[in-house]
Amino acid sequence: MNLIGKRTVRVGAAVAGVAVASTLAGCGLSEAVTEKANGHVKAVDYRTGTEGKADKDVQLPGWVPDQAQSVSEAIRTTGSERILRYTAAGTKLPGTCLPSAAPKTAPTLTADWWPNGQETKTTTICDAVWHISTDGTTVYAYKPETIDQRGAN
Structure with a gap:
């Protein structure tokens, strides 16, 4: 050549x-x-609280009743933010959960099952970080982000 x-x-x-x-x-x-x-989100669904607590990759918080039904959770995998929903099925929150004001920050996570503005309706806090609200038999919980997400990708 x-x-x-x-x-x-x-x-x-x-x-x-x-x-x-x-x-x-x-x-x-x-x-x-x-x-x-x-935002690096993992979504999980469980039939019961017991099933969700057995999932070692995600593990539901301990305050979620074992008998909770139709549990759904969205989890930020690069931080600490989480939103969660379940049907109470006659269960109550543990006595360690206390009355609380709504969180100062809104969730950045979204899910089709999470009503817009739900976090503003919270009246209880569990484990010092989970803001809880109820709507009939449905329990909603929001754990605000504590890790700086700028540049997380």
Whole structure:
């Protein structure tokens, strides 16, 4: 192959490499933006509180009654924020949960089962960090973020 042919092959390979890199970077960028917007969230559902407490990867808080039903939780995997909902099924919160004002910060997590502004209705706090409210037999709980999320992706 002559000198011009070698240059053409090198230039062609370089252009192809840039095109592939741009495509891959574009995919990575899209995933990073989506992941950042998502905030690294894990969603879990359990039939009962007992089932949720047995999940060692997530583990529901101890104040959730074992008999709680239809438990749903959204968890920020890069921090401490969590929102939780369950059906009380005749259960009550433990005596260690105390009356409390609503938290000062709103959740950044969302779920189709979490009513907008639900955290403003909290009247109880459990484990010093879980803000609890009830609506009929449905219990809602919010644990505010305590870890700086700027740049977490």
